Amino acid sequence: QSYHQFIKEYVATHICNEPFYFQQTPTIRLHCPNAENSHHYPRYHTDVGYGHPPEEINLWLPLTVPSPAHGFRLCSLEDTLH
Helix, strand or coil, X not given: CHHHHHHHHHHHHHCCCCXXXXXXXXXXXXXXXXXXXXXXXXXXXXXXHHCCCXXXXXXXXXXXXXXXXXXXXXXXHHHHCC
16 A cells, blocks of 8 residues: 555656556565675666566665665666667
8 A cells, every 4th residue: 555655646746747557566676685696786687678668667766775886777778778
């Protein structure tokens, strides 16, 4: 319920000024220090590369204070496609 309240009170009023779709159940991704396959980072993850539309909006909400060396970076669609 708090997720839907967040969508209604924050996303709908601050990000989208028109009707939009959103995931009923959000995808939550956890990254743990020294985890198996952690050597893949800082490789960039691109949603377009996984078949998501370029119009999709992602929200990154860290649960801890992020390190300056890690985090969420934005790239243009053209750069993402390379």
